[in-house]
Amino acid sequence: MRQHKLALCEEHFLEWVPERAKQTIQKYRMFGPEDQILVAVSGGKDSLSLWDVLLRLGYQAEGLYIKLGIEEGAYSDESLGYVERFAARQDGARFQVVDVKAVYGMSVPEIARARRRGHKVCSVCGLIKRHVMNRVAGEGGYSCVATGHNLDDEVAVLMQNTLRWQVGYLARQAPVLPSTHPRLARKVKPFVHLYERETAAYALVRGIDYIYDECPYAVGATTLFYKELLDQLEERSPGTKLSFYLSFLRAREQGLTFGDQSRPELHDCTRCGQPTTAPGLCAFCRLWEGV
């Protein structure tokens, strides 16, 4: 690992990853041993590795799999299979499944098509996942929702927001997204200091079987293009990604990201009760209007 000037054998690498995650959890005060954590699992390497690490560290971590209905359900069925097999291998790894089509009547691609936003499946997907995570976390009394975002994910978004000078997004990008409303779940990202290469290596060395194929809707995504550019920078100058991210977080802490860092006033959605920035229906409930 040139970025850390470190070379580890498998045994020590399997100790190093949880230790690094633990340091991140403690540094940003994400949660403690007494907290009930809801881990959003997709069947991919990051979320399954995160769940594995949290369980190894002794945290009370339960999984949430949101069945989106990708590729007429085939991709979702396959990814759910990885989650089920992972849980079966772990003692006491509890998880629940929310099937979007069964609960709301349409899968994510179907609702995207119905709303004539077929080219924006990813934005519909994100909206639905956020809503479901909030709902499940609130109903289950979880302290927070943990997601498997790694350093590469965060830095790609940071680069995108920087190039477009999206100061509002920059002000809100952080390892912990606080709850600013009673029905808004606190979100935490314990893997933000781990490179994607490290989470993939952890899954491989740990023997975690995960979905290998990229989500079909992610092909050609802008984020992947930024990741490739950042990899080139990292190749020339190891540690660039971590340095970029940590420098950004320091600047953000010092209030140097410009923009208005105050959060908008939140209202209760008149239908589902979840928070929304405008009075009336929230974006999730508006999505289902007239379909």
Next chain:
Amino acid sequence: MVKLVYRKKEWEVKPGMTVRDAILKTGLKPHAVLPVRDGKLINEETILRDGDEIKLVAVVSGG
């Protein structure tokens, strides 16, 4: 010869070179894949032996 496998693609390279050089010969980028031999992650500087089969696992993957 040494076989390299990445998703549904395969390449053959001569033994005696490093894993990194072999990856470069395929046109893939070394930072984008993790080399696995016999189910074990191996170092990019490992010298390939005749008969080796190396699976190249994409770093970016999943849902």
